[in-house]
Amino acid sequence: xHDWTVILFxxxxxxxxxxRFVAEQRELCSGLGLxxxxxxxxxxxxxTLAGPPSAIAQYVTTLHADARFSDVAVKMSSGDSDTFxxxxxxxxxxxxxxxxxxxxxxxxxxxxxxxxxxxxxxNPDAVVLDVRNRFESExxxxxxxxxxxxxxxxxxxxxxxxxxEFKDKKVLMYCTGGIRCEKAxxxxxSRGFDDxxxxxxxxxxxxxxxxxxxxxGECFVFDQRMTVRIxxxxxxxxxxxxxxxPTSRFVNCLHDPCHRLFILSREAERTNPxxxxxxxxxxxxxxxxxxxxxxxxSG
Ligand SMILES: [Zn+2]
Numbered sequence: 001x002h003d004w005t006v007i008l009f010x011x012x013x014x015x016x017x018x019x020r021f022v023a024e025q026r027e028l029c030s031g032l033g034l035x036x037x038x039x040x041x042x043x044x045x046x047x048t049l050a051g052p053p054s055a056i057a058q059y060v061t062t063l064h065a066d067a068r069f070s071d072v073a074v075k076m077s078s079g080d081s082d083t084f085x086x087x088x089x090x091x092x093x094x095x096x097x098x099x100x101x102x103x104x105x106x107x108x109x110x111x112x113x114x115x116x117x118x119x120x121x122x123n124p125d126a127v128v129l130d131v132r133n134r135f136e137s138e139x140x141x142x143x144x145x146x147x148x149x150x151x152x153x154x155x156x157x158x159x160x161x162x163x164x165e166f167k168d169k170k171v172l173m174y175c176t177g178g179i180r181c182e183k184a185x186x187x188x189x190s191r192g193f194d195d196x197x198x199x200x201x202x203x204x205x206x207x208x209x210x211x212x213x214x215x216x217g218e219c220f221v222f223d224q225r226m227t228v229r230i231x232x233x234x235x236x237x238x239x240x241x242x243x244x245x246p247t248s249r250f251v252n253c254l255h256d257p258c259h260r261l262f263i264l265s266r267e268a269e270r271t272n273p274x275x276x277x278x279x280x281x282x283x284x285x286x287x288x289x290x291x292x293x294x295x296x297x298s299g
Contacts, residue, residue, distance in 0.1 A: 005056040006036075006079040006223070008204060009063075010095060010179040011072045012044040012105040018091045026089040032059055035084040036223075039092050043105070045069070046095035046179055048223065050083040075177060075204045083223050098183045099154040103190065105182035110200035111172075113209050119172060119197065120214065126170040129163070131156060131184040132220070135261040139227050139238045139248045140217025142174065151260060153180055160191050167193050174199035174206070176219065218248045226250045240265035242275045253278035255291040 015021055018040050025038050029049065034056070036049035049059065056076075063069045111119060120128060120142075128145040130137045137147035146166070150159050171193055175181045181198035188196050199206060203219050211230050217237040218227035227238075227248045238248035245265040252259045254276035262278045269275050273288040281291070 002078040002080055003052070004050045004078070004080050004083065005053045006048065006050045006077045006083055006225075007056055007060065008048045008075040008077075008177050009072050010044065010046040010177065011069060012095070012107075012182060013068050015040060015042055015044060015068070018042050022089055022091045026087075028059065028062060029087055029089060032056075034059060035081070035087050037084070037087075038089045039095050040090070041092050041095045044095045045072075048084075048221075050079045050081075050223075073201060073205070075201070075208070077204075077221075077228055079223070079225060083225055085224070096179050096183065097152075097154050098156065098187065100157055100187065103183055103186050106186040106189070107182060109185055109197050110178075110181075111197050112200055113206040116172060116174075116197065116199045116206070117210060117214065119170075123170055123172075126172050127166045129166070129171050129173040131173050131175050131180055135250070135263075136176070136220035138263060139220045139250070140215065140229075141237070143214050143216050145174075156184060157187060160188065163188075163193075167191075168195075170195045170197070172197050172199070175202050176221070177202040177204050220250075238263050240268050241279050242272075243268040251276065253281055254288070254293050255281045255286055256293050 022040050025040065029038065032051060032055040034049045034051040038047040060074050063072060120126060128142050130141050130145045130147045133151055134149050141147060148156065148159050150156055173181050173184060173196065178201050185196050185198045207215060207230055212233040216235045218229040220227050236246045238246065240247050241262045241264060243265055245267060247263060247265040249264060249266065250261050251264045252261055258278060258281050260278050264275060274282060276288060277286055277291055
């Protein structure tokens with residue numbers, strides 16, 4: 001039953017006393033019975049929360065009443081009480097970890113979804129760049145997008161050297177909600193990419209307006225739902241890593257030291273228990289019997 005509301009929001013804004021703000025946020029969220037994850041740093045706030053619609057509405061009202069967050073865009077989708085296992089409110093060095101102190105979020109080259117779409121349509125030579133992780137792009141992406149072979153955003157600074165060939169092109173970058181692009185755009189510009197634009201509000205905001213236009217597959221989300229999708233005009237591009245069967249069912253590699261996310265169909269898993277291992281681990285000769293795993297990860 002999808003009777004809970006899930007919200008996604010962020011803002012880069014100076015927060016003077018992050019630790020005190022964490023305590024306030026924790027009290028607010030737990031008082032409202034919300035679950036999810038709120039990360040707070042001196043550079044801002046990054047949250048995704050789920051709760052009954054009335055509790056979420058109260059949270060958003062409280063957030064917007066704070067002058068620092070009065071203009072925060074809140075993206076909504078539906079979920080249930082199991083979308084998140086619990087509530088986590090934490091302070092971090094960064095609200096999304098790039099690992100480069102000198103890179104500050106930039107907003108001056110953000111485009112609204114309609115401007116971004118128009119620029120893409122009018123510039124067939126432009127590079128549409130997906131700055132999310134490898135597994136996210138495997139479930140869905142803009143048609144023709146260049147994807148990054150990274151497992152975590154903090155690998156992007158090293159990966160930029162692989163994107164050199166696009167340096168003199170117009171780059172239209174996107175991520176899920178926009179938070180990563182604000183840093184990724186600054187990173188690329190610092191490396192000499194001069195013509196970079198970012199999708200304001202990310203895939204989520206774009207799809208609210210344009211559905212599956214230019215978009216293929218599902219949108220990966222970092223909660224129990226794993227992906228969300230718009231059914232109208234859906235082109236499924238997710239494929240089982242072992243059988244090639246269309247699916248967007250994600251599992252973690254059974255081998256705990258690896259644990260990478262990959263797409264695995266139920267049918268393939270039933271056929272062969274070794275398929276609980278990702279293709280890379282299988283290629284090293286590991287098998288179901290020889291993989292290291294705890295009971296918690298075997299189900
Ligand atoms: Zn693996």
